[in-house]
Amino acid sequence: FRAVFSFFRTDALYIFKGRVLPVTTLALLFYLGMEMYAEIEKGIRLPEKFASSGLLASSILENFHSLAILLIVYYCNDIYWRSRVSRFHLLEETTPLFGAKIIGHWLSISLLIFFFSVMAILLGISFQVAYNYIHVDFSAYSGVILFNSLPLVLLAGFLLVLNKLISHKYLSLGISLLAAIIVASPFANKFIPSPLFRFLTGFTGEYSDFNGYGIYASSFAARLLFGAGLLLFTWWLSEIIITRKIKWGIAVITFMLVLTGGLSGSRFMKGYHHQNKEVMLESAANYEKLYRKYQLLPQPVVTNVITSIHLYPSDNSYEIEGVYTLKNKTNTPVSQMLIQFEDGFSIKKATLVSGSENIELQNKLSEISFQQPLAANDSASLHFTISYRWVPVNGHQSFNAIINNGSFMRISRYYPKIGYQSDREITDEQERTKRGLGEVSKEKKLDDPRSNSDDFIRLTMQVDTDADQTVAATGELVKQWRKQGRNYFLFQPSAPVPFRFALSSAKYAHTSTMHNSVMIHILYHPEHGENVVHLMNNIRLTLDYCKSNFGAYPFNSITFAEVSSFTRGFAATAYPATIFMTENMTFHANLKADQQQDVINELAGHELSHLWWGGNQLVPDDREGAVMLTETLAMYTEMMLYKKMYGREKMMQRVQMHQQIYDAEKGFSANMPLYKVSGNNTHISYSKGAVIMVQLSELIGEATVNRALKQLLNRVRNSGKKAISTDFIDELITVSHPRYHNRIRTLFMGI
Incomplete structure (x- = not known):
């Protein structure tokens, strides 16, 4: 131990007194600081995020590991070859405890890794202080040690073995860099099929205030233990190759750790399902060949x-x-x-x-x-x-x-x-040709027969969950009870709904109020209450506007429920009588920051208006242009509510922003008129749609547009057929002066 400590102390003094460390530390902190700043300041579209420990720890996890790999490659090579370059190793190798040297190298580089990690954590805390978000969650920052530092420590041990086995400094540097990229970088999954052997890679998932890192933490630790056992075995084997001797005491210890690591690896891989792309494509092709005939056969609904x-x-x-x-x-x-x-x-x-x-x-x-x-x-x-x-x-x-x-x-x-x-079909034309498939199922055209x-x-949905959790779900809560240590909830929409329902379950704080016979509920993380009052006010505003201009709200209640950042892919999503919002997007945003973008107004205005446009009132026929009757109309409602709260000038600033978004995206896909827009062209249905609808309201008046929308809803209720995009254009033509008709058609049907 004295020999190990002596080598460790010598290496540590060399590292921490050297000129390279301040430069690399400043470069690392500058890079991480820029990424943290970008995570907090979200640009023109979204407001500033609260500088929470979870946000900043997630930023470190996403950015620290890849840059640290390069630093560890350099330091492992430099430390190992330092005495060899000066030929001092000739004297060192005459001592009986020379084998302790590589352990000293590993410990000194491990200390360096923890130094970088602590500096990154302190940088995150300093951002919290600078942005006046003082609550420090050390469980979030502990993920930096588990998910970044410890894999880098194992990487350092692996790289030292490589340097030991290769007899030339710069050759070993090149091979070490290549090996690090293969086994530890984000490219590792391209080279290492089994997730078990990717134990030198980091973890880039987000931290959730609801759920922390979840079971990923214990699973990651099990894989690390497997990796430590494998690394120790590699060290022991390399020692045998070089010395041609077996030290049985070390062999027994190695065997025990390898056995422990193997058991941990088995636990990590339990339930693993390997996804082979070729097998999945072949399965999709067979499905289409065997069952596409059912498109033409009558089926019950x-x-x-x-x-x-x-x-x-x-x-x-x-x-x-x-x-x-x-x-x-x-x-x-x-x-x-x-x-x-x-x-x-x-x-x-x-x-x-x-x-x-x-x-x-x-x-x-x-x-x-x-x-x-x-x-x-x-x-x-x-x-x-x-x-x-x-x-x-x-x-x-x-x-x-x-x-x-x-x-x-x-x-x-x-x-x-x-x-x-049909959504199971292969869409890539080359793959379809390769497997002898015909044309992919086409989106229905506007002039196809209506549904x-x-x-x-x-829908009647009963949900039970753990005793300390509350459930939010599609429809209205009609009954709640407790039985055998579990909470039960019964949901029933008061009217028929599309076959589309969802639910959440969490340890919620709860705020409720009655507004004009509609019960409003907001369920949220107990520490995310900053915007609850503002959201409640905007829900009232949206209900009043939509009921006044478009018709009655179809339910007796509305629930907004926050969900964890383990769910990605939307800021918020609307279901009949219930709207879900993710913790890391809009609801938990700092609205008092510089630009004061009111995404809560957008959240309430856009998502709640979907209870008219796409919820269970106007549900368009599934064909080209359908998304215009959902997302574009929700964007219109959002813009009008923004104008109502902040005035026309502020609204026009939002319109200009959406014009910029559309201009930036339109070159990356085929352009199409709004009335034929497909669901994957969100820059058209959302951003261009918002611009066109505001231009329309400026042209014929907001009241006239709203009259056309109300008539459209009444028409859908009475026709027995689902609406298509040209129905709205027809209503606009009906309610507007003839001098505007060509302009209206150009807005929706032009490119």
């Missing part, structure tokens, strides 16, 4: 869903029990039927009941041939119990994030599906 969902957040799992009522709404008997269950779910029980037939379903994909075809207007039922659990080695699905606190699931996506699902508007469902 779901008209009623009664379901119970049992959530187990601490186990990252849930179970669904459900009963579908299936009705043949065609004029043709249904003799064949396709039913499919979601991959990743276990089918505990599934039975299709039609007349006297009881058909047991055991496979994820089942073709049903009825002995007695399901006649027109007749019904069948599907009874099922399915379960889901995710493990960290596979990662969680963003929209199916059942976690310890702050869960969110777009859960209707994972219920059984009836008929052919009936009677495809909504009656």
Whole structure:
């Protein structure tokens, strides 16, 4: 130990007294500081974020590891070869304790890694102080040590072995750099198929105030322990190769640590599912070849869903029990039927009941041939119990994030599906040609026959969860109770809704108020209450504006529920009577910062207006231009509410921003008129749509636009057919003066 300490002390003095360290430290901190600043100051589109420990720790995790790899490659090479360059190693190698030298190197570089890590953490804390967000969450910053420092420590040991095995300094430097890129950089997954052997890489997931790092922390630690055992074995083996001797005491210790690491690795890999791209493509091709015929065959539709969902957040799992009522709404008997269950779910029980037939379903994909075809207007039922659990080695699905606190699931996506699902088709033309597939299923054109508007469902959803959690879900809460240490909630929308429902579960703080016969609920993280009052005021404003201009609100309540940052892909999303918002986007934003972008006004105005545009009132036919009747109309409502609160001049500044967004994005995809916009062209449906709708309101007047929208809603209710984008243009032509008609058509139909 004295020899190890002596070598360690010599190396540490060399590192910390050298001229290189201040330069590398300043460069590292400057780079991290720029990234932290960018994370807090979100630019023209979003307001400043609160400088929380979680935000800054996540920024460190995302940026520190890759730059630190380069520094560790340099220092390992420099420290190991320092005495050899000066030929002092000839004297060192005559001592009996020369083998302790490499351990001293490793310890000194480990100290350097922890020094860099602590400096990064102190930089994060200094940003918190500078932005007056003083609450320091050390559990967030501890992730820097676990997810960055410890893998770098193991990397240093691996690189020292490489330097020891290679007899030339600069050759070893080059090989070390290449090896570090292969085994430790973000490119490692391209070279190392198994996640178990990527133990030198970092973790770039976000920290959640709801859930911390979740079970990723313990899983990552298990993989690190496996890596430590493997590294020790590599050290021991390299020592045998060089000395040609086996030290049995060290061998026993090595064996014990390798065994422990192996058990940890086995725990890490439990439940691992390898996804092979070629296998997935072949499966998709076979699905299309075998089942595309069901696009042309009549299929029953779901008209009623009664379901119970049992959530187990601490186990990252849930179970669904459900009963579908299936009705043949065609004029043709249904003799064949396709039913499919979601991959990743276990089918505990599934039975299709039609007349006297009881058909047991055991496979994820089942073709049903009825002995007695399901006649027109007749019904069948599907009874099922399915379960889901995710493990960290596979990662969680963003929209199916059942976690310890702050869960969110777009859960209707994972219920059984009836008929052919065209979204499973391969869209790449080369891959389709390679597999002998024809044209991909096309989006319906505007002049194709319309769908009936009677495809909504009656939904009854009971959800139970842990005793300390509250559930928010699609529909209105009609009953709540406690049983056997669990909380139960019963949700029922007061009107039929599309087959689209979701839920969240968390340890929520709760604020409620009644406004003009509508109960408003806001569920949020107990430490995220800064914008609750402002959100409540904007919900009132939006309800009043939409009810006054477009018609009655269809429910008795509205709930806004915050969910964890384990869910990504949206700032907020609207469902009938419930709106979910992620913690790291708009709700928990610092509205008092420099530019004072009021994203809470946008959140309430845009998402709540979806209860008119896309929720369960105006649900457009699924075809080109459909998104204009949802997102573009929600953007219009958002702009009008912004004007109502802040005045026309401020609104026009927002319009100019959306014009800039559209101009920046339009060169990256084919341009198309607004009335034919597809869902993936958000720069058109959102940004260009906002610009056009404001121009329209300036042209014919806000009151006239609103009259056209109200008439459109009434027309949809009375027609029995779903709306298409030209319906709105027709209403505009009806309510406006003829001198504006050409301009209106140009706005929506021009490019």
